[in-house]
Amino acid sequence: MYPVANYWYYVKRVYRILTYIISGVMMVKLLFNGEPTFLRAVSYFLISFLALHASYKLQLIFHDLGRFIFGLLSGYRFGYLHLFGFRIQKENNRLHIVRKRDKDPIHFLLAPSETDFKNFPVRLYLLGGLIMNTLFTLLFLGVAFLFPSMSLPRFLFLQYVFINILYVLIYGMPVQLSGVRTDTYNALTIPTDYRARCAYFIPKLISYSMINGIRLRDMPQEWFYLPTRDEMFSIIHSRLCSYYVDWLIERGKYTEADEAIDYIYSLDDYRIRNIYTTEIFLSKIFLILVHTKKYEQMKIFYSDAQKERMIRYGSMITVKRTLYIIALLYEKDQEKAAYLKSVFLASKSQFYPTEYESEMELIEIAEACAKEEQIIQ
Numbered sequence: 001m002y003p004v005a006n007y008w009y010y011v012k013r014v015y016r017i018l019t020y021i022i023s024g025v026m027m028v029k030l031l032f033n034g035e036p037t038f039l040r041a042v043s044y045f046l047i048s049f050l051a052l053h054a055s056y057k058l059q060l061i062f063h064d065l066g067r068f069i070f071g072l073l074s075g076y077r078f079g080y081l082h083l084f085g086f087r088i089q090k091e092n093n094r095l096h097i098v099r100k101r102d103k104d105p106i107h108f109l110l111a112p113s114e115t116d117f118k119n120f121p122v123r124l125y126l127l128g129g130l131i132m133n134t135l136f137t138l139l140f141l142g143v144a145f146l147f148p149s150m151s152l153p154r155f156l157f158l159q160y161v162f163i164n165i166l167y168v169l170i171y172g173m174p175v176q177l178s179g180v181r182t183d184t185y186n187a188l189t190i191p192t193d194y195r196a197r198c199a200y201f202i203p204k205l206i207s208y209s210m211i212n213g214i215r216l217r218d219m220p221q222e223w224f225y226l227p228t229r230d231e232m233f234s235i236i237h238s239r240l241c242s243y244y245v246d247w248l249i250e251r252g253k254y255t256e257a258d259e260a261i262d263y264i265y266s267l268d269d270y271r272i273r274n275i276y277t278t279e280i281f282l283s284k285i286f287l288i289l290v291h292t293k294k295y296e297q298m299k300i301f302y303s304d305a306q307k308e309r310m311i312r313y314g315s316m317i318t319v320k321r322t323l324y325i326i327a328l329l330y331e332k333d334q335e336k337a338a339y340l341k342s343v344f345l346a347s348k349s350q351f352y353p354t355e356y357e358s359e360m361e362l363i364e365i366a367e368a369c370a371k372e373e374q375i376i377q
Helices: 008-031 038-073 123-142 152-171 183-192 196-213 235-250 252-265 275-292 293-299 304-312 317-330 334-346 352-377
Strands: 077-083 086-091 094-099 104-112
Touching: 008 038, 008 152, 008 196, 038 104, 038 123, 038 152, 123 152, 123 183, 183 196, 196 235, 196 352, 235 252, 235 293, 235 304, 235 352, 252 275, 275 304, 275 317, 275 334, 275 352, 304 317, 317 334, 317 352, 334 352
Parallel strands: none
Antiparallel strands: 077 086, 077 104, 086 094
16 A cells, blocks of 8 residues: 556546457457457457447446445435436425536535544445445446347447456555555545545535535635645645635635645646636736736746637636636726626526625626726826
């Protein structure tokens, strides 16, 4: 159980290659079990290819479903369950079902007890995904032998079994690769690592509080802090950086927020490229335009690379807000700003009321700055 000097990206690629090899070997064996005609080969290839990618989706669905079920059994509080475009959400102690688009077929929010999250049971929750994957592997293995030898149904079930066995073995290893921790690694370390426990569960508590109408600024202060230098290279801790900066901004502590961002960007080897660093970059732009007025920094922080990232995460409410403020204060394009604000306002129903309220306040602050500049001119 030690960090491994490797890249998780390559592990996933090796896993994919192995699954293609296994699926290919099984398909060839099935094909030559009968007359290997061209039409039969093409049809078997298409079926195998589709079944392979369906297996990947099933793995993720079973994994998340397992964590959800075992999380509820462990006493976690239900926030929401998003399943195939529909979200079951608890609001004011009542369940609501709403239609909500999402690229993932399933994801959920469960929060530990707010008063005792430091000692809350975590192992069953963290291992629930692997447990569920293992159970379905055994189930599919049993179902496969209900069909005749070398038949197409048996091939499809066995294909899932062999692919999922690799998945369980690889993701069940207790290792940390390039800042990414496996579930088994988390299950072995988080119960005894207070800092890791906080980093893992505080974001869930924050999200749970937000869907229940609580703003960041009104949440417990101990939830918001800047991780240490070493912790920032772990994705499990990096989320806290953006939450800490957002919390400072919501409380009007702009100077502290700016200093925190500058410290994060001063780490030359800080290279976690995910949605959380995008959030920090968006906060920096807001502070430049509204607080420090160091417009020369926009050439650095509003580069072509950052513009591409904003396009990639264009559905985020923070991106919509930032684009509007840039047009208003930096580009000074009133027509463009008016259009971008209409886009922002039209997206209100897509986000939590607390999220929208927070972002609307930042927009009002930016608009006040724009009026001051007009008066001075």
